[in-house]
Amino acid sequence: MPPLPPPPPRTLALSPYVTATGRALAAAARRRGLGCETLREWRAPDGPHGIGSLYAGPRFADAVAGGLGLGLLEAPADWLATLPYELTGRGIEFTTVARARALRRPAFVKPPNDKSFPARVYPDGSGLPGPDAMDDDTPVLVGDVVAFTTEYRLFVRDGAVLTGSRYAVRGALDVVPLEEDGRRDEVLDFAARVLAPGVPPLPSAVVLDVGAVDGRWAVVEANAAWASGHYACDADAALDVVLRAARPVPEVGPRDARFLRPVRHAVR
Incomplete structure (x- = not known):
């Protein structure tokens, strides 16, 4: 009996509103042999599909993820409020x-x-x-109202920062790859504190924003990787995080099950 053909490559789905990050992730997906499909309607496609991940805004994701059978990871709604003051600065x-x-x-x-x-x-x-x-x-x-002097976006998988970017200085957009920023090591050292055991946990794939305020480092917020812009982050590394953050529900392990976004039925 001849060997069975390999399964078709999984497809990354994008919303109808394709952004610069969506295009960058699509290019990264194609480089590694994955499919890429822009969904045109606010519902999952009829019949069988090979979609195994999703990059989209929350409203569109709510409209299609259930029909696609995808589990979307996100930080607990109260995560930021559960952090100690020394990590938030406010x-x-x-x-x-x-x-x-x-x-x-x-x-x-x-x-x-x-x-x-x-x-x-x-x-x-x-x-x-x-x-x-x-x-x-x-x-x-x-x-509390604070003014961040610099802000950074970090794509995190399994507690490790895979790629990062500065995205703002004194509230104005200022995009530079983390590797080219003079405070790279400070950013990574602080991120390691936030991601350390004993700190309220995050999903295995997430975006963490941090910044400097009043001369110290602080968490800005945590965001869902499947809905976050990549700024000057490496698109291939960011895709690694997105593919983990939005994947078929049966593949979501016990640790991440508590971080699944509730299935919603959004309307356009």
């Missing part, structure tokens, strides 16, 4: 949008794992979405 509270609306001071408010409203400094809680636009129990992160 007070951060995990609360509800109803409570945040009662704020009478400036604060940085953001949705933990999506873009349901703009993440920014609000003069007070009156500028947050009202109950007609957002359920009162919607979770939010509320942080």
Whole structure:
């Protein structure tokens, strides 16, 4: 009996809104013999498909991931608020949008794992979405207002930084590969502290943003690799993280199961 043909290469799916990062990841996927497909509709394709990973924004991912059978890894919604002060450099509270609306001071408010409203400094809680636009129990992160002097993006797999990029200086876009930044070793040393045993854990594949504030290093936030821009990160290394962060549900191991994004049914 002749040997069975090898299985077809897995395909990386992209949303209809292809970004510079999407194009870079698609090129990296093709270089290693993977397929790449841009999905044109806000639903999974009918019938069998070879899609084994996804790069897309949260709303599109919510619309298609369940039908594709993909598990999407993300940090726990309250992860940033569970970190010790020495890693955040500011007070951060995990609360509800109803409570945040009662704020009478400036604060940085953001949705933990999506873009349901703009993440920014609000003069007070009156500028947050009202109950007609957002359920009162919607979770939010509320942080003290700080000014990061430099910010860096790190693609992490299995607790190791595979690639990184500076992306901002004093709030303005300033993109440089981490290898070319004079503070590379400081960034990696701080990241090792954040990723060390005993610190509230992250998924095995995730994007970690860190920065300098008030003369010390601090965590900016953690992001889902399958939805994060790569800036000047190496696209091949970033793809390694994306392929782990968005993969068929049966391949998600016990350690990562707790980090699976709940299956949502989003509409366009």
